[in-house]
Amino acid sequence: MERFSYPGIVGLAPMAGISNKAFRTVCRLWGAQFSFSEMISAESVLLDLDVVDEMLPFEEENSAVQLYGSDPKKLALAAKKVQHRASWIDLNAACPVKKVIKKNAGAALLKDLERLRDIVVAMKNACEKPITVKIRIGFEKNELEKIMDVLVSAGVDGVEVHGRTAVQMYSGKAQWNLNLERWNVPTAISGDLYTVEDIRRALEISKASAALVARGALRKPWIFHEFFHTKAPTVEQIRDMFLFHARLLKEREGEKSFYKLRQFVAGYTHGFFGGREFRERFMKLEGFDAIESAIREFFNRFLMSVGENTVRDRTNA
Ligand SMILES: Cc1cc2nc3c(=O)[nH]c(=O)nc-3n(C[C@H](O)[C@H](O)[C@H](O)COP(=O)(O)O)c2cc1C
Known part of the structure; x- marks a missing residue:
């Protein structure tokens, strides 16, 4: 196998409940060079749960599937089973949520480095695609050195920290x-x-090969555009991407999924004049038709009143 490298310097981080297909597509269009699925449990993969198919990348280049679990055999089997939908497989050894830790998964693996090593070795043996691991610097204290040594000796292909x-x-x-x-x-x-x-400084200071944007992409999905074009997109581009995001979600998850856009409205409208009132109104809207016309009306009114078609020129709300 050729030596793995992250397919670019800036990617979208895995975020449960956020980095679904629609959001990954939007971020990739803004310029994110690679992305991860939301974390998926190895057990649900092995049980063939319907939700797994929805969460796996679909016709997406440079998109990893992130798995979590604690059993080396199950994780290896799950990785083997989903590898055809992934550019590579990522193991979650970073999630600090109680529900996950209780099952000895996520960041709990940082307290059991022998198990972590066994998991990586089993996944590497079972899978033809590269295996990366997402970690924190330690569980209670910084033990990065120990953790990295274990991962490298187990033959890991990449590590997100x-x-x-x-x-x-x-x-x-x-x-x-x-x-x-x-x-x-x-x-x-x-x-x-x-x-x-932040991205530039983090790359320089950490000496990492790539950077993963998480909450920054939720707050401002076009952060990737700004990174590569060194300027903000136009208001029209933001309006059109918001509308495209709504359409993607509707196509992929159906009419009833309109409420899922609520978690993104702050990102698309933050800093626009009248943004706060719009967000309050948006939370009460039901259905994609109402959402689409509200988005059009909000941005078009802004464009007409300000007359300047750049985000930099918008008036802070
Ligand atoms: C809502 C949310 C969900 C997340 N879900 C995952 C996940 O499924 N897998 C994972 O490895 N990290 C997950 N993370 C962690 C992020 O990938 C990232 O490492 C973390 O948010 C730190 O980056 P930030 O400070 O730029 O947000 C999640 C973070 C947030 C805010």
């Missing part, structure tokens, strides 16, 4: 000063990447 411990959850500042090039394996840095400058 969220620069916080599991007990920190999402609090405190993420660490970037991790000197990730110490290990002869591709790495990606994650944590607190909200602006183009």
Whole structure:
């Protein structure tokens, strides 16, 4: 197998409940070079649950499937089963949520490095695609060195590092000063990447090969566009992408999924004059038709009143 490398320098991080097909597509169109599925349990893959098919990448290049679990055999079988839908398989050893930790999965694997090693070895043996692992820097304290040594000796193809411990959850500042090039394996840095400058600095300071944007993409889905074009998109581009996002969601998940757009409305309208009132109204809208006309009306009114078609020129709400 050719040596793995992340397919670019900036990708969309895995986010349960957020990075579904529609959001991945939108972020990729804005310029994200690669993406991950939401985390999928190995057990649900083996049980053939319907939800798994919806979560797997569909006709997407450079998109990884992220699996979680604790049993090396089950994870290896699950990886083998879904590998045809993935550019590579990623193991979640980063999730700090109680429900996951209780099952000895996610970040709990950072407390049981022997198991982590066994899982990576079993997945590597079962699977033809590269195997990467997403970690935190430790469970209670920074043990990055130990964890990375184990992963590298198990033959991992790449490691994404969220620069916080599991007990920190999402609090405190993420660490970037991790000197990730110490290990002869591709790495990606994650944590607190909200602006183009954050991405540049995190890449430089961490010495990672790539960066993963998570909440930053939710707050501003066009952060990828800004990174590669060094300027904001036009208001019309934002309006059209919001409408496209709505259409994708409707096509893929049906008429009843309109409410899922609510978690993205802040990202698309933050900073626009009248944005706050619009968001309040948006939360009460039902159905895609109502949503589409509200989006058109909001952005068109903004364009007419401001007359300037750039995000930089918008008036803060
Ligand atoms: C709502 C949400 C869901 C997440 N789900 C996952 C997940 O399924 N798998 C994973 O490895 N990380 C998950 N993460 C962690 C992110 O991938 C990322 O590492 C973390 O948010 C730190 O980056 P940020 O500070 O730039 O948001 C999630 C984060 C958020 C906010």
